[in-house]
Amino acid sequence: MNRLLFGAAVAAGTMSASLAAATTDRIDLSTPEGGLLASRKISCSLEDGIPVTYWWHGEMYSRIPGEKDRMLFRIEGMNIRQCETVVDPERGTGFRLVSREILLYLDPETGRPLERWKNPWSGEEVDVIQTENDPVSMKTGFFPVRRDGKPYEFDATIIGNDWFTTGATPLFYLNPLAGDYQPYVGGWYHAVEMFSDFGQVDDLTDPSRHTAHVVLSWTRISKWLPWMKMGDRVGLLYVTSAGRKLDSWDQMGGTMREYIDSHAPLYRQPPPFSDRRENETSWTYFRKKVEPVPPRPRERP
Amino acid sequence: MRKTLLLATLGTALLSVSAIAAAAKTGVPGIDLGKPEGVLMASRKIQCSLQDGEAVTYYWRGNVFSRVQGERDRLLFKVEGMNIRRCTTVTDPEKGTGFKLVSREILLYLDPGTGEVVRTWKNPWTGEEVEVLHIANDPVNSTWWPVGRDGKPLSWTGSTEGNRWWQTVTVPLFYTNPLAGDYQKYVGGFYHATEMFNFMGDLDDLLDPTRPTAEIRVGWVRIADWLPWMQMSGREGEVYYHTAGVKLASWDELPEVMKKEIDANFPEYRDAPPGDDPRPNETSWTYFKKKVQPAQGGRSH
Numbered sequence: 250m251n252r253l254l255f256g257a258a259v260a261a262g263t264m265s266a267s268l269a270a271a272t273t274d275r276i277d278l279s280t281p282e283g284g285l286l287a288s289r290k291i292s293c294s295l296e297d298g299i300p301v302t303y304w305w306h307g308e309m310y311s312r313i314p315g316e317k318d319r320m321l322f323r324i325e326g327m328n329i330r331q332c333e334t335v336v337d338p339e340r341g342t343g344f345r346l347v348s349r350e351i352l353l354y355l356d357p358e359t360g361r362p363l364e365r366w367k368n369p370w371s372g373e374e375v376d377v378i379q380t381e382n383d384p385v386s387m388k389t390g391f392f393p394v395r396r397d398g399k400p401y402e403f404d405a406t407i408i409g410n411d412w413f414t415t416g417a418t419p420l421f422y423l424n425p426l427a428g429d430y431q432p433y434v435g436g437w438y439h440a441v442e443m444f445s446d447f448g449q450v451d452d453l454t455d456p457s458r459h460t461a462h463v464v465l466s467w468t469r470i471s472k473w474l475p476w477m478k479m480g481d482r483v484g485l486l487y488v489t490s491a492g493r494k495l496d497s498w499d500q501m502g503g504t505m506r507e508y509i510d511s512h513a514p515l516y517r518q519p520p521p522f523s524d525r526r527e528n529e530t531s532w533t534y535f536r537k538k539v540e541p542v543p544p545r546p547r548e549r550p
Numbered sequence: 551m552r553k554t555l556l557l558a559t560l561g562t563a564l565l566s567v568s569a570i571a572a573a574a575k576t577g578v579p580g581i582d583l584g585k586p587e588g589v590l591m592a593s594r595k596i597q598c599s600l601q602d603g604e605a606v607t608y609y610w611r612g613n614v615f616s617r618v619q620g621e622r623d624r625l626l627f628k629v630e631g632m633n634i635r636r637c638t639t640v641t642d643p644e645k646g647t648g649f650k651l652v653s654r655e656i657l658l659y660l661d662p663g664t665g666e667v668v669r670t671w672k673n674p675w676t677g678e679e680v681e682v683l684h685i686a687n688d689p690v691n692s693t694w695w696p697v698g699r700d701g702k703p704l705s706w707t708g709s710t711e712g713n714r715w716w717q718t719v720t721v722p723l724f725y726t727n728p729l730a731g732d733y734q735k736y737v738g739g740f741y742h743a744t745e746m747f748n749f750m751g752d753l754d755d756l757l758d759p760t761r762p763t764a765e766i767r768v769g770w771v772r773i774a775d776w777l778p779w780m781q782m783s784g785r786e787g788e789v790y791y792h793t794a795g796v797k798l799a800s801w802d803e804l805p806e807v808m809k810k811e812i813d814a815n816f817p818e819y820r821d822a823p824p825g826d827d828p829r830p831n832e833t834s835w836t837y838f839k840k841k842v843q844p845a846q847g848g849r850s851h
Contacts (some may be wrong), residue, residue: 310720315740413794447767491718
């Protein structure tokens with residue numbers, strides 16, 4: 250789950266009004282500055298360095314032409330993040346978000362994180378690689394003036410006291426696990442992340458509340474995960490899930506808390522602002538964890 | 551959007567123990583999610599109203615994309631959707647007291663640039679200009695009982711965190727396509743799609759028996775084969791819909807583009823069907839069959 254990309258889609262903009270000015274009046278969602286503040290309240294907190302945790306859970310299915318979809322796993326995810334105020338001489342006062350996130354593949358029956366999985370198509374039993382992406386962070390941040398020079402816009406639908414956003418990020422790029430000739434022979438990374446965030450307008454525009462209550466719906470369509478060893482087989486995966494921004498890390502489900510305690514203690518806190526590492530994705534993470542299968546020269550008679 | 555399916559699956563989902571425990575903790579002396587009758591009542595509040603005959607309108611909006619192997623996903627349309635429904639109490643000597651939900655629904659395809667309702671569409675893969683058939687499904691009905699289709703008592707399948715509840719309902723569909731022939735099992739052509747719903751709201755609102763209807767936020771995603779009117783003739787690929795919406799306080803809150811279209815072309819969608827509507831359900835596929843003459847077969851002598 251790439252919340253950043255979501256942020257990028259919704260907030261192609263920034264926060265410009267100073268926080269001090271904003272604390273007296275309602276946040277005006279129609280201005281670039283107000284829209285940026287709203288995006289920041291949704292993403293994290295108006296206060297620098299306050300850790301905010303998102304948590305969600307759902308199901309993952311296969312989709313293959315000619316067969317009924319199969320529920321493969323239950324999934325549970327978390328992302329812990331913090332924001333800092335950043336100033337750009339040309340684009341104004343904005344914010345930058347740093348985060349790390351986990352997505353667990355759970356046995357649909359027991360609800361426990363899987364270590365091994367019997368691939369029903371290949372019959373092979375494979376090692377499950379749980380997704381741990383660290384970091385998933387912005388490089389520069391969002392500003393009241395977007396990168397293209399246009400003002401930031403908070404692109405939400407508002408009906409009565411409800412606001413909601415739909416941000417879809419279709420991804421199509423060179424796959425770090427594939428070769429150097431992808432435009433010729435294929436292998437592209439091809440996925441889409443779909444976020445819908447929901448909340449209340451009076452909560453979002455209240456300048457005295459540093460963070461907004463958010464519930465979210467997250468859906469993802471992608472190719473097979475590398476560790477499934479599906480190769481070029483036809484088909485895709487989809488995840489459907491829902492969750493919310495928590496009041497505190499401790500509200501996460503027990504499965505995730507136990508996993509973090511025993512496997513990933515770093516995920517009690519977001520990365521520091523000084524963190525300048527490249528973002529991790531499930532694909533780059535896989536590359537670090539699994540040795541490649543070297544191509545074998547074709548045998549000649 | 552087929553809410554009815556959602557309802558039908560509620561009874562078959564896993565019981566979330568934590569949800570029930572959390573609901574119990576709130577101590578609201580109203581609707582009890584630990585009992586089948588309570589779950590039924592909550593479901594009815596989510597879907598419609600506890601008051602027989604009261605019309606309730608859902609509204610949602612979002613985007614439709616294509617997904618084709620080897621190419622970047624394309625934004626094909628914006629969509630605007632509505633469903634107007636009402637519920638009536640029904641009794642059965644064996645199943646007990648339930649409710650019948652009757653509804654009709656529209657999904658409009660809009661030009662992603664102008665936001666105007668599209669009438670014809672230039673298919674970018676075939677180059678052909680085709681007529682757009684907007685979704686107008688009348689009726690989309692279902693009946694709910696304290697006992698699910700599987701014969702088990704209805705149980706709460708949602709999650710709760712603090713005062714929030716949400717429910718992820720996934721409906722993979724794989725059945726004989728009304729537009730395909732009699733040998734689908736042999737040569738393919740099955741209807742293959744998934745409906746993904748996330749319903750969300752506040753627990754105190756949902757469990758309060760004095761409020762006839764609950765405030766709902768909904769995320770809806772659908773993956774499906776190409777739409778019949780696209781005339782894709784079995785090409786590889788699929789479409790996905792990514793949308794979000796809310797239950798409206800009144801029909802009048804629908805956006806102008808929808809109200810205008812209803813006034814001009816679908817006047818009956820100002821109200822739900824009558825509570826005792828006996829007609830079989832319409833789907834986009836059965837609707838298409840009524841609207842479009844079959845193509846001449848490619849048989850040669």
